[in-house]
Amino acid sequence: MEFVVITMAKIAVMLGVLLTVVAYTVWLERKVCAWMQDRVGPNRVGPFGLLQPLADGLKMMLKEDVLPRHITDKALYTLGPLMAMVPALVTAGAIPWGSQLPLFGRQIQCVVANLNAAVLVVFATSSFAVYGIVLAGWASNSKYPFLGGVRSSAQMISYEVCLALSVVPVFMQIGSLSLCHMVEYQTHHTWMIFMPWQWPSFLIFIISAFAETNRTPFDLPEAEQELVAGYNTEYSSMKFSMFFLGEYAAMFVMSAMMVTLFFGGWSLPFAPFNRPATTLWIGLAHVAIFLAKILVFLFLYIWIRWTIPRVRYDQLMALGWKIFIPLTIVNIVFVGIVLALWGGR
Amino acid sequence: MTFLDTLFWFLSIAMLLSGVGVIASRSPVTSAMFLVMLFVFMAGLFALLEAFFLAAIQVLVYAGAVMVLFLFVIMLLDVRASQQRRVKLLAVFGGVAVAGALAWELILILQQPVRPLAGSDTNLHGGLEAVVKPLFANYMLPFEVTALLLLVAMVGVVLLSKRDME
Amino acid sequence: MLVQRPKLTFWERLYLPQVLQGLWQTLSHIPRKKFTRQYPEEKPPLYGKYRGAPELVRDPDGRVKCVACQLCEFVCPPKAIRVVPGFRKEGASDASVEKEPSDFIINMNRCIFCGFCEEVCPEEAIFLLRDFSVSGYSREEMQFHKDKLLELGGVREDKIQKWKNK
Numbered sequence: 001m002e003f004v005v006i007t008m009a010k011i012a013v014m015l016g017v018l019l020t021v022v023a024y025t026v027w028l029e030r031k032v033c034a035w036m037q038d039r040v041g042p043n044r045v046g047p048f049g050l051l052q053p054l055a056d057g058l059k060m061m062l063k064e065d066v067l068p069r070h071i072t073d074k075a076l077y078t079l080g081p082l083m084a085m086v087p088a089l090v091t092a093g094a095i096p097w098g099s100q101l102p103l104f105g106r107q108i109q110c111v112v113a114n115l116n117a118a119v120l121v122v123f124a125t126s127s128f129a130v131y132g133i134v135l136a137g138w139a140s141n142s143k144y145p146f147l148g149g150v151r152s153s154a155q156m157i158s159y160e161v162c163l164a165l166s167v168v169p170v171f172m173q174i175g176s177l178s179l180c181h182m183v184e185y186q187t188h189h190t191w192m193i194f195m196p197w198q199w200p201s202f203l204i205f206i207i208s209a210f211a212e213t214n215r216t217p218f219d220l221p222e223a224e225q226e227l228v229a230g231y232n233t234e235y236s237s238m239k240f241s242m243f244f245l246g247e248y249a250a251m252f253v254m255s256a257m258m259v260t261l262f263f264g265g266w267s268l269p270f271a272p273f274n275r276p277a278t279t280l281w282i283g284l285a286h287v288a289i290f291l292a293k294i295l296v297f298l299f300l301y302i303w304i305r306w307t308i309p310r311v312r313y314d315q316l317m318a319l320g321w322k323i324f325i326p327l328t329i330v331n332i333v334f335v336g337i338v339l340a341l342w343g344g345r
Numbered sequence: 346m347t348f349l350d351t352l353f354w355f356l357s358i359a360m361l362l363s364g365v366g367v368i369a370s371r372s373p374v375t376s377a378m379f380l381v382m383l384f385v386f387m388a389g390l391f392a393l394l395e396a397f398f399l400a401a402i403q404v405l406v407y408a409g410a411v412m413v414l415f416l417f418v419i420m421l422l423d424v425r426a427s428q429q430r431r432v433k434l435l436a437v438f439g440g441v442a443v444a445g446a447l448a449w450e451l452i453l454i455l456q457q458p459v460r461p462l463a464g465s466d467t468n469l470h471g472g473l474e475a476v477v478k479p480l481f482a483n484y485m486l487p488f489e490v491t492a493l494l495l496l497v498a499m500v501g502v503v504l505l506s507k508r509d510m511e
Numbered sequence: 512m513l514v515q516r517p518k519l520t521f522w523e524r525l526y527l528p529q530v531l532q533g534l535w536q537t538l539s540h541i542p543r544k545k546f547t548r549q550y551p552e553e554k555p556p557l558y559g560k561y562r563g564a565p566e567l568v569r570d571p572d573g574r575v576k577c578v579a580c581q582l583c584e585f586v587c588p589p590k591a592i593r594v595v596p597g598f599r600k601e602g603a604s605d606a607s608v609e610k611e612p613s614d615f616i617i618n619m620n621r622c623i624f625c626g627f628c629e630e631v632c633p634e635e636a637i638f639l640l641r642d643f644s645v646s647g648y649s650r651e652e653m654q655f656h657k658d659k660l661l662e663l664g665g666v667r668e669d670k671i672q673k674w675k676n677k
Contacts, residue, residue: 164405
């Protein structure tokens, strides 16, 4: 009973923090984009436009939910946005947000589900996001969403393979699939990013993550110039905003994965941040460090979006299948040799 | 009935219902989505057995990749033709015969007493080692031969698909 | 024509140096001076011959210049102007002009700010002046009538007073 209550509380807090961060990522995106284009960005609602996410959310909720007449399969049409958002929120449950919080005489682990195969669970649930896009494209029953759906299904399947294969060297070094173990290992040794033989893995992982979350330069499913708005063309009101939230939540989760796998999760390489927290304040500081690191990656996502133009579809597929997949396999063998010779464990 | 028992019954019934959904729904896309649900509930059952690795792989491979490819193919086909299909008598008889045979087999298996797996460990480590050890230690040769078979099949597909171009 | 594709060097084909260069370019723009004008508080500068909304003007003696010839109504491409002709007051100083508009309606929803009315006007009575932000809460409100147009236009300080001494 106690377990259920604590877990429920954890889920509630996690979702609250996640959705707040996601809402402010949208704000950050608009601000950073504006700055890069010598503009000011949202600055009317609240100081520095900080209440803009609230205003946006309110606007989305008050908008009319249009159901175009040509949509025959309402159930699948409604399922689309749900499938786009829910997997990303579920995935966040497997990621350690901090070490532990000593609260009410208990040590509360800062992870909703401390799974042994957490990495696989993250990949498995995040692979569900493709259904949202594919179903939206199909159920919309019109050509541009359909093309967007077809594109994204091919794209996401291709890059899922790269994504999973690119982090195999990390598992090989740590010898576990648990994300908590990964952070623990990095607190004892050094962050993965400081080990030069893990650099190719990181590079491939980060590029595949961009493709997996459909962000520029790989945002082919919603290429405005060709496909109007891609898979979400026929959606309005809350259903549209669920796609929107889903995209940013997926970005958040992918950033969290990068932080956890390569940048030491909640830890910093000096005391008292390199071992599980003993007081509540250090525990909270760990969560703050984790969120700060994620923020850096979210900024990277935004930065790249407003810098690099979209790639062509054949370039995208060629990059995935002809370059990344062979490269990841070579990388696994290479890191295997390195670990065997110098005994990385 | 404990919490886990409730969960077991919920997952099993939901799984059976979505299985019925797969064959009962007219639209192939709906069928495919029911199949995805079935895989997810099945993964839930694996997770109840603390085989998290198997559960994750179940979702990752079947629900995440195979079914997306299925959907991809269904979408590119003409769906209307299959929505208007008629029920054929022969197919019904064949289906009933196969289902009956399967049910009979299942009853035979269930009649035998339940015994634990030989050498089963209470700590499965998420089922990772339980799955991987036999594959890479005990049954290395069959595993590699299967991999080779898949490679042959893949090369064959490429060959067949390229023949039209000449 | 055959476009010669330039031969790329290894670093160019790797694409990453260019990406980094682009990233530096966008990053360097973040602290730069912003060009945004905070509009409602900060109005844009209007230059000499700015053409805003069409408005009616009076001559320096305060008389309505328009003689209700309806040429502007005729030339208006989106048919936004409607002139209701009427007569000037008997015994007034400008009675010799005979005609004046009893109402002059410009539908600002339709006006395209082309300036044809200004060009065609034989009396130089209608000008595109400096109001660019014409807005209202209803369609009714956007029908600008004679009084409003005259008020917006004000007095035109020039020597052209064709009817003064006739």
